[in-house]
Amino acid sequence: MEADTTAGKWYAPAAGRTTVGEWAEQWYTAGLSGWKPKTRHTYRSILDRLVVPALGHVQLIQLRPIQVREWVGDMAGRVGAEQVRQGYRLLSQVMASAVDNDMIPVSPCRGVRLPRTPQGEPHILTIDEVTRLADACEPGDRVLVLLLAYGGLRIGEALPLRRRHLDVDGGRVVVEFAVTELPGGPVIDTPKDHQRRELLVPAFVVEAVRRYLATVPDGPEVFVFPGRQKHTAARQQSYSGFRRRFRRAVAEVGLNDVTPHDLRATHASWVADSRGVMTAARRLGHANASVTTRHYARPIDERDAQVARHLDDLGAGRRSGTRRARKHRKGKS
Incomplete structure (x- = not known):
């Protein structure tokens, strides 16, 4: 313990016994003043629906990456991919703050593969x-x-x-x-x-x-x-x-x-x-x-074809110039 303290690696056991739910609530309260109303509403909803019911009872020091992966897998079977990603990102913020405040030595939110969300393309009008x-x-x-x-x-x-x-x-x-x-x-x-x-x-x-x-x-x-x-x-x-x-x-x-x-x-x-x-x-x-x-921004219809035609014209001009130069050299010889 003395060696860990000297190296900055020792953490008070009492700090780690704080539960995920208790720390998440403290983290949320501390951040309220800096968030917009929609952000406050979104974070509150994610904590209450996804994070606290599943992991709120677990002590910070006991939460392991394997548990986080299992939690993500369980969410993937119940909610959409975007909600899974939101839940994981929020838990990652909560656990990162626990590391920053010397509650735990390292975050358990690592090495987790998240589901991909389909990217809908905006409809670009003329x-x-x-x-x-x-x-x-x-x-x-x-x-x-x-x-x-x-x-x-x-x-x-x-x-x-x-x-x-x-x-x-x-x-x-x-x-x-x-x-x-x-x-x-x-x-x-x-x-x-x-x-x-x-x-x-x-x-x-x-x-x-x-x-x-x-x-x-x-x-x-x-x-x-x-x-x-x-x-x-x-x-x-x-x-x-x-x-x-x-x-x-x-x-x-x-x-x-x-x-x-x-x-x-x-x-x-x-x-x-x-x-x-x-x-x-x-x-x-x-x-x-x-x-x-x-x-937001997407290529305008026909613009790629216009670029290709322009490059083709440039290439055609270069090829024509090369052929003329060759004929000129042959004529001089």
Whole structure:
């Protein structure tokens, strides 16, 4: 024990006897102030449904990698792959904090193979499809669709926009808040990564916004997209209501499997194709461009074929030049 203490490897037995459930609760309480409401809700749900019922009674010092692997295998038979991955990632955070606080020498969350989640591809729309979709919507929803497609906003960022966030004269949209739908009701907070950003939008979108704002009450704090009922007019409209109307418009114009989130991916693809991934990442509010390419931006249809034809033209020109040079050398000899 003295040697381990000198080497920094000794841990008080009482610390290790703390159970996973007790430490998870302490870890959760300590992190509450730094998490967004949706994160708090998600972590609480995962702990209560997946972690604590299965492992909460186990002492930290007694939890072994084999038990964690068995727990992951049991979850895989009951819940989807994404929930399995969420549960394991959260347990890994809890156990890493136990290591950092000298409760245990090493985390048991290691060497575990997690199930893969199917990666759904976003539906990237053409400009014509977005135009037809927007025209199939009523005025407020039409402006919302245009802001999603030509501004790249998240639907949760567009719904809580207030009049002061729309600079019509400057053609600018300020993204300052985001709304999250939780079981207890909607919660307005800062956007993901707490990033406030300003976006310039095309002139025709600005004009559509200008005409629509003439139908919305004055006042800088008035919601641009208020609730549809009298008792909800003082707050932003719900996502569920917009989604129902959006689905009807999608069906009306003959599109399939298009969601409001696809409009954000469409914007990312348009911008990345014309101005590069870094510009697309900035407009979407991503600190890392890899997030943009992994989840949003996709190659524009026919663009790969255009690149191949361009390279073929370059190669053909090079081959023609080589043949002319050879003929020239032969003629001189």
